[in-house]
Amino acid sequence: MQSCEISSESTDDPLSSGLRTHRQPRIVVIGAGLAGLAATKVLLKNGFTDVTVLEASDHIGGRVLSVQQGKATLELGATWIHGAIGNPVYHLAEDNGLLEDTTDEERSVGRISLYTKNGVSHYQTNVGKRIPKDLVEEFSDLYNEVYELTQEFFQNGKPVCAESQNSVGIFTRDVVRKRITVDPDDSESTKKLKLSMLQQYLKVESCESSSPSMDEVSLSEFGEWTEIPGAHYVIPEGFMKIVELLARDIPSSTVCLSKPIRCIHWNFSAQRQEVIDKSDDTIRDNNHNENNHSCRPRRDPVKLRSPIFLECEDEEWIMADHVIVTASLGVLKQNHEAMFSPSLPDDKVLAIEKLGISTTDKIFLEFEEPFWSPECNSIQFVWEDEAQLEQPVYPEDLWYKKICSFDVLYPPERYGHMLSGWICGQEALYMERCDDETVAETCTELLRRFTASAGPVCWRGHTQEILFHYPWCFAVRTERSHSPGRDVPGPAQSSTYKA
Numbered sequence: 001m002q003s004c005e006i007s008s009e010s011t012d013d014p015l016s017s018g019l020r021t022h023r024q025p026r027i028v029v030i031g032a033g034l035a036g037l038a039a040t041k042v043l044l045k046n047g048f049t050d051v052t053v054l055e056a057s058d059h060i061g062g063r064v065l066s067v068q069q070g071k072a073t074l075e076l077g078a079t080w081i082h083g084a085i086g087n088p089v090y091h092l093a094e095d096n097g098l099l100e101d102t103t104d105e106e107r108s109v110g111r112i113s114l115y116t117k118n119g120v121s122h123y124q125t126n127v128g129k130r131i132p133k134d135l136v137e138e139f140s141d142l143y144n145e146v147y148e149l150t151q152e153f154f155q156n157g158k159p160v161c162a163e164s165q166n167s168v169g170i171f172t173r174d175v176v177r178k179r180i181t182v183d184p185d186d187s188e189s190t191k192k193l194k195l196s197m198l199q200q201y202l203k204v205e206s207c208e209s210s211s212p213s214m215d216e217v218s219l220s221e222f223g224e225w226t227e228i229p230g231a232h233y234v235i236p237e238g239f240m241k242i243v244e245l246l247a248r249d250i251p252s253s254t255v256c257l258s259k260p261i262r263c264i265h266w267n268f269s270a271q272r273q274e275v276i277d278k279s280d281d282t283i284r285d286n287n288h289n290e291n292n293h294s295c296r297p298r299r300d301p302v303k304l305r306s307p308i309f310l311e312c313e314d315e316e317w318i319m320a321d322h323v324i325v326t327a328s329l330g331v332l333k334q335n336h337e338a339m340f341s342p343s344l345p346d347d348k349v350l351a352i353e354k355l356g357i358s359t360t361d362k363i364f365l366e367f368e369e370p371f372w373s374p375e376c377n378s379i380q381f382v383w384e385d386e387a388q389l390e391q392p393v394y395p396e397d398l399w400y401k402k403i404c405s406f407d408v409l410y411p412p413e414r415y416g417h418m419l420s421g422w423i424c425g426q427e428a429l430y431m432e433r434c435d436d437e438t439v440a441e442t443c444t445e446l447l448r449r450f451t452a453s454a455g456p457v458c459w460r461g462h463t464q465e466i467l468f469h470y471p472w473c474f475a476v477r478t479e480r481s482h483s484p485g486r487d488v489p490g491p492a493q494s495s496t497y498k499a
């Protein structure tokens with residue numbers, strides 16, 4: 001962000017004038033996630049020495065967090081490097097030997113490790129039946145055909161029809177249901193199973209789109225999603241290695257942890273006098289040239305020329321010529337009004353408000369012994385009683401019905417007997433109110449019910465624990481932004497990972 005007083009084209013631009021006059025512009029980066037660290041690294045590499053990173057939580061990495069569980073490294077946040085050539089994260093990992101050796105054939109099948117390559121997904125119903133593989137494949141083909149249709153609206157500029165209400169969920173349910181209903185070869189019970197599978201597929205899709213439901217993802221923009229060619233790689237030692245690589249060239253004195261910013265006063269001309277009045281004790285300057293990143297009091301009036309003032313939660317005020325804000329969309333949605341003074345321009349506010357994002361959590365369950373067969377790579381939950389529902393929304397005590405599946409983590413030598421599941425939307429927030437034991441017990445019951453097995457006894461459950469430690473914030477476990485449904489079009493639609 002730059003003060004709106006001075007355009008970047010202007011000769012008065014503090015960035016360029018600072019360089020000309022050898023006064024280094026003071027740049028503050030808010031957030032020490034991948035984006036903030038990458039920006040800081042580039043600035044330092046390009047000769048800017050007055051750079052400070054202010055991070056609300058007590059650690060770097062943001063939505064990347066790898067934890068050690070016994071011999072397994074579990075990813076509570078980002079897991080995969082999606083695609084290879086042209087993906088900077090891939091190149092960083094590859095250049096630093098973080099990826100495991102793989103053959104061309106392995107790369108061609110997509111996901112490397114974590115999930116078995118030749119395994120089979122077990123689609124189980126709530127009455128403990130396994131849906132035959134043939135039927136699953138038949139439904140999957142139908143779903144994928146309709147998925148292709150959803151892509152055409154964006155890719156071919158096809159106008160959305162009124163009945164779909166510009167929603168991926170409504171469109172998909174409508175078309176898939178019609179095709180299932182008119183199929184003369186299927187019995188009523190087969191039709192019911194397929195309709196139930198549709199709901200399960202939409203739950204998976206909503207986790208992948210980080211949306212509470214696919215009814216809130218806009219059909220007109222859905223095809224915007226593009227994939228970088230190549231496999232989806234994992235980093236056996238943990239995605240945190242990428243964070244560490246980015247942080248390696250950043251002096252630790254540059255990063256200020258546990259330093260939440262309350263408000264960015266970014267058009268300072270209007271407020272200058274008010275702040276000058278306050279400047280006695282409250283305005284402080286982060287003078288880290290003295291290799292001390294604690295924000296130090298300073299009363300030099302010259303510094304009041306800085307166009308931006310940052311008001312910290314701990315009441316410190318920090319001056320800057322430029323600020324780069326890397327807070328997530330979820331944080332901006334919740335806080336942008338209080339976080340920027342004056343408010344952000346209308347187009348940015350509209351973009352923040354129109355783009356959607358949802359809580360997306362992972363659940364890890366660890367077992368002493370596997371109760372699943374060796375070829376099983378996932379257990380998918382198909383609720384037969386949901387066949388005819390529109391968009392399922394669950395009350396708090398039934399939050400677990402939103403869990404779409406558990407994947408078997410592979411290989412066992414690395415992960416032990418570990419299952420990993422996803423949940424998103426309001427139900428994820430309900431889950432977060434439960435303690436780990438309750439989550440583990442509930443998920444164990446769910447697995448017992450769907451696999452009709454008395455077997456599985458989960459002895460340890462892990463829920464996602466990435467919390468942003470500052471008072472006003474909800475636990476944002478967001479994966480990626482999605483474009484909103486129905487009342488679109490909104491501006492700046494995006495469906496790519498922020499990383």
Ligand SMILES: Cc1cc2nc3c(=O)[nH]c(=O)nc-3n(C[C@H](O)[C@H](O)[C@H](O)COP(=O)(O)OP(=O)(O)OC[C@H]3O[C@@H](n4cnc5c(N)ncnc54)[C@H](O)[C@@H]3O)c2cc1C
Nearest residue numbers: 031033034035056062063077078079080261327477498499
């Ligand atoms: C469960 C989950 C799974 C994911 N899986 C994948 C995956 O497999 N592959 C992939 O590529 N991506 C994945 N992602 C997405 C990926 O983690 C993010 O896109 C990426 O980490 C975002 O980095 P960022 O720096 O933009 O934002 P963040 O990591 O959110 O960093 C922003 C930082 O800003 C700080 N901050 C916010 N407000 C303030 C404030 N007021 N003052 C000071 N600091 C502040 C926050 O504490 C945070 O550290 C996943 C995300 C989640 C949650």
